[in-house]
Amino acid sequence: MPHYEPWSEERARAVIGEYSHLEGPLMPMLHAVQETFGHVPDAVVPMLAELLNVSRAEVHGVVTFYHDFRHEPAGRHVLKLCRAEACQAAGGDALADHAEHRLGCKLGETTADGRVTVEPIYCLGLCATAPSAMLDGRIVARLTERRLDALIAEAQS
Amino acid sequence: MSTVRIYVPKDACAIACGADEVVAAIEAAALKRRQPVEIVRNGSRGMLWLEPLVEVVTPEGRIGYGPVAEDDVEALFEAGLLTGGDHALRIGKPEEHPFMAKQTRLTFARCGIVDPASLADYRAHGGYRGLERALQLGPDAIIEEVKKSGLRGRGGAGFPTAIKWKTVADAKADRKYIVCNADEGDSGTFADRMIMEGDPFELIEGMTIAGIAVGATKGYVYTRSEYPHAIWAMEKAIEVARAGGMLGANISGSPYSFDLEVRMGAGAYVCGEETALLDSLEGKRGTVRAKPPLPAHKGLFQKPTVINNVLSLTAVPHILADGGEFYANFGMGRSRGTMPIQIAGNVKFGGLFETAFGITLGELVNDIGGGTVTGKPVKAAQVGGPLGAYVPTWQFDLPFDYEAFAAKDALIGHGGIVVFDENADMAKMARFAMEFCSVESCGKCTPCRIGSTRGVELMDRIIAGERVESNLATLTDLCQTMKLGSLCALGGFTPYPVLSAMNHFPEEFGAPPRRLEAAE
Numbered sequence: 152m153p154h155y156e157p158w159s160e161e162r163a164r165a166v167i168g169e170y171s172h173l174e175g176p177l178m179p180m181l182h183a184v185q186e187t188f189g190h191v192p193d194a195v196v197p198m199l200a201e202l203l204n205v206s207r208a209e210v211h212g213v214v215t216f217y218h219d220f221r222h223e224p225a226g227r228h229v230l231k232l233c234r235a236e237a238c239q240a241a242g243g244d245a246l247a248d249h250a251e252h253r254l255g256c257k258l259g260e261t262t263a264d265g266r267v268t269v270e271p272i273y274c275l276g277l278c279a280t281a282p283s284a285m286l287d288g289r290i291v292a293r294l295t296e297r298r299l300d301a302l303i304a305e306a307q308s
Numbered sequence: 309m310s311t312v313r314i315y316v317p318k319d320a321c322a323i324a325c326g327a328d329e330v331v332a333a334i335e336a337a338a339l340k341r342r343q344p345v346e347i348v349r350n351g352s353r354g355m356l357w358l359e360p361l362v363e364v365v366t367p368e369g370r371i372g373y374g375p376v377a378e379d380d381v382e383a384l385f386e387a388g389l390l391t392g393g394d395h396a397l398r399i400g401k402p403e404e405h406p407f408m409a410k411q412t413r414l415t416f417a418r419c420g421i422v423d424p425a426s427l428a429d430y431r432a433h434g435g436y437r438g439l440e441r442a443l444q445l446g447p448d449a450i451i452e453e454v455k456k457s458g459l460r461g462r463g464g465a466g467f468p469t470a471i472k473w474k475t476v477a478d479a480k481a482d483r484k485y486i487v488c489n490a491d492e493g494d495s496g497t498f499a500d501r502m503i504m505e506g507d508p509f510e511l512i513e514g515m516t517i518a519g520i521a522v523g524a525t526k527g528y529v530y531t532r533s534e535y536p537h538a539i540w541a542m543e544k545a546i547e548v549a550r551a552g553g554m555l556g557a558n559i560s561g562s563p564y565s566f567d568l569e570v571r572m573g574a575g576a577y578v579c580g581e582e583t584a585l586l587d588s589l590e591g592k593r594g595t596v597r598a599k600p601p602l603p604a605h606k607g608l609f610q611k612p613t614v615i616n617n618v619l620s621l622t623a624v625p626h627i628l629a630d631g632g633e634f635y636a637n638f639g640m641g642r643s644r645g646t647m648p649i650q651i652a653g654n655v656k657f658g659g660l661f662e663t664a665f666g667i668t669l670g671e672l673v674n675d676i677g678g679g680t681v682t683g684k685p686v687k688a689a690q691v692g693g694p695l696g697a698y699v700p701t702w703q704f705d706l707p708f709d710y711e712a713f714a715a716k717d718a719l720i721g722h723g724g725i726v727v728f729d730e731n732a733d734m735a736k737m738a739r740f741a742m743e744f745c746s747v748e749s750c751g752k753c754t755p756c757r758i759g760s761t762r763g764v765e766l767m768d769r770i771i772a773g774e775r776v777e778s779n780l781a782t783l784t785d786l787c788q789t790m791k792l793g794s795l796c797a798l799g800g801f802t803p804y805p806v807l808s809a810m811n812h813f814p815e816e817f818g819a820p821p822r823r824l825e826a827a828e
Binding site: 213239 | 320323324325333336356357359469489492493494496497498501512533535536537540569571572573574575576577589590592594595609643650651652653654655658659660681690694724726727728729732739744748750
C-alpha cells in the first residue's frame with residue numbers, strides 16, 4: 152500500500168526543485184508531487200506557475216488535461232481494471248461488472264469506507280494474456296473472477 | 309556442484325503471470341538442494357501464452373518450460389529441471405518451437421535471449437554493429453542506407469523514415485532533437501513495451517544512429533505511465549550505456565555526442581499523436597498542433613526534430629549493420645522489411661510474431677494464433693488499435709501490407725491484432741470506439757471533440773432501436789465529417805472501427821443484413 156506524506160509547502164518546493172534543471176520540467180514535477188502527496192493539491196499550482204514563469208491557468212490546464220493527475224487523494228488502495236478492446240474480447244466486461252457489484256461502487260469511484268478506488272485503465276500492454284488489472288502498481292494478467300475476488304479481498308483488508 | 313544458469317523473464321507480461329513468484333520458488337528449491345543457480349531476468353521471447361517461460365542452460369542449449377506457476381517448481385526440480393529433464397511443461401528449445409521457427413526476426417532477434425541490462429551480452433549478440441558502421445559512413449551515407457531499406461514509420465502512418473531524417477538533417481538550427489514515440493496506447497499492441505524491457509540497447513543504438521545522421525545531440529523516449537517496467541528497464545540501460553561510453557560525449561571514442569532521457573506521460577492516449585506528444589514533452593496540455601510547420605522543421609521547443617516510433621528506430625541498427633538492400637529484400641510492394649505483429653485478445657496462442665510483410669490476416673489469426681481461446685468461432689479481428697477497422701473473417705485473405713489494408717478501408721497501424729469470438733457485440737464495439745474518442749479527444753478540433761460525443765448519442769439511439777435507418781444515415785454522415793475534418797488520426801480514424809462494424813455486421817445495428825462488399 153502506498154504511503155503518502157501530508158501536505159507541506161516546504162516539502163513541495165524541495166520535490167519540485169529536483170527537476171528544475173530539466174528542459175520542459177512540468178510533467179516530471181507533477182508526477183513527483185503526486186508521488187509524494189498522493190494527489191496534486193491546489194496549493195502547488197501557483198508555486199509551479201511562479202517557478203516556470205507561466206500563468207496559473209496554464210498549470211491548471213495541464214493538471215486537468217491528464218487522466219493520471221488526481222485532484223483529490225484516492226482510496227487506500229487503487230484497483231485499475233483494463234477496459235480496452237483486447238480485455239473486452241477476453242471477458243473484461245463481466246469482470247468489471249463483478250468488481251462494481253462486489254465493491255458497491257462504479258468504475259471511477261471510491262468505496263464508502265475509503266478503502267478502495269476502482270478505475271478503468273486503457274491498456275496495460277498485456278493484451279495477449281488478457282484480461283488484466285493493476286492493484287497499487289502491481290500488474291496481474293489472465294484475470295478470472297476468482298483472481299479478481301482475491302485482489303478485491305486484498306484491497307479491502 | 310557447478311552453477312546452473314536459469315532464465316526467467318522480467319517482461320511485464322511474465323511478471324503479471326507470476327514470474328517473480330516463480331523466481332522465489334526456484335531460489336528456494338535450489339537452496340534446499342544446495343544447488344547454486346544463477347537467475348538471469350531476460351525479456352520475453354514473445355510466446356506469451358507460455359509465460360512465465362523458464363529456460364535452463366544445458367549442454368544441448370537452452371531448454372524451455374512453460375507456463376510455469378509457482379506451485380510447479382518443486383515438481384519441475386524433481387523431474388530434473390536443471391538438466392533439461394522431461395516434464396509436461398517442457399517445450400524443448402524455444403527457438404525450435406513452431407511459433408518461433410516460422411518467424412523472421414530482425415528487430416526482435418535478441419529479445420528474450422539476452423540480459424537486457426548487460427552491454428556485454430548485447431555486443432555478444434551483434435549489438436552496436438550498426439553504430440560501428442554508421443560511424444564509418446557518416447551522416448549522408450547513413451540516410452542513404454535508410455532510404456535504400458524502404459523503411460516506413462512503424463507507428464501507423466507509414467511515412468518514409470529517410471525523408472523525415474533528410475529534412476531534419478538539412479534544417480539549420482543550433483539544436484536538434486531525436487524523440488522516440490513509445491506512447492504505445494493502442495489496445496492489442498505491446499511490441500514497444502517488449503523491446504524496451506527485453507532489448508533496450510537496440511533502441512538506444514537506433515536513436516544514437518539517428519542523432520548522428522541528422523546532427524542531434526539529445527534524445528527523449530516518451531513512454532506511458534502504464535508501462536512502469538519498461539521505464540525501469542530503459543533507465544537502467546541508459547545508465548549502463550553511459551557508463552560504457554555509448555551515450556554522452558564522444559560516443560565510442562568518436563567525435564559525436566548524444567544523450568538520452570526517458571519521459572513519462574500521464575494517461576492521455578492522444579499523446580501518441582506526434583505533435584501532442586511534443587507539446588506534452590514541453591510540459592503543456594497534450595493538444596494536437598496543426599501542420600505545417602512539420603516537426604522536422606519546428607518540433608520540440610520549436611527546433612528541428614525527428615520523431616519516430618520505437619519499431620522504426622529499432623529497425624535502424626539492422627539496416628546499418630547489414631545494409632539497406634538486405635532489409636528491403638523482405639516484404640511486398642511498398643511495404644519493405646519486417647513487421648513485429650502482435651496477436652492478442654481472445655486468442656489461443658497470443659504473442660509477438662515478427663515476419664516480412666505479405667502474410668495474410670487469416671494465417672496470423674487461425675494458423676499462428678490458433679483461433680480463439682474460448683474455442684468459439686472467430687467473428688472479426690480489430691487490426692491497428694482502437695482506431696483500426698474490424699475485419700470480418702470473410703476478408704481474412706487480406707495480406708499484411710499498408711496499401712492492401714488501405715484498399716479495404718482498414719489500416720495496419722502499429723501492427724496489433726485483437727481477435728473477437730462470435731459473442732462480440734459489434735454495435736457495442738462501435739459505441740465504445742466513439743466513447744473512447746470522446747474521452748481521449750484533446751479538444752482542439754470540433755469534428756473530434758463534438759463529433760465523438762454526438763456519435764455516442766447516435767449509437768445509444770441505434771442500440772435502443774430508435775429510428776434506426778435515419779440514425780444510421782446520420783452516423784455515416786458524421787463519420788465522413790470526422791474522417792475528413794479532424795486535425796489528427798484520433799478523430800480522423802475513429803470512423804474506421806465504427807463504419808467497419810456497421811458495414812460488415814449491419815444486422816447487429818438493426819439494419820437489413822448485407823453480406824456483399826459494403827459500400828461507403
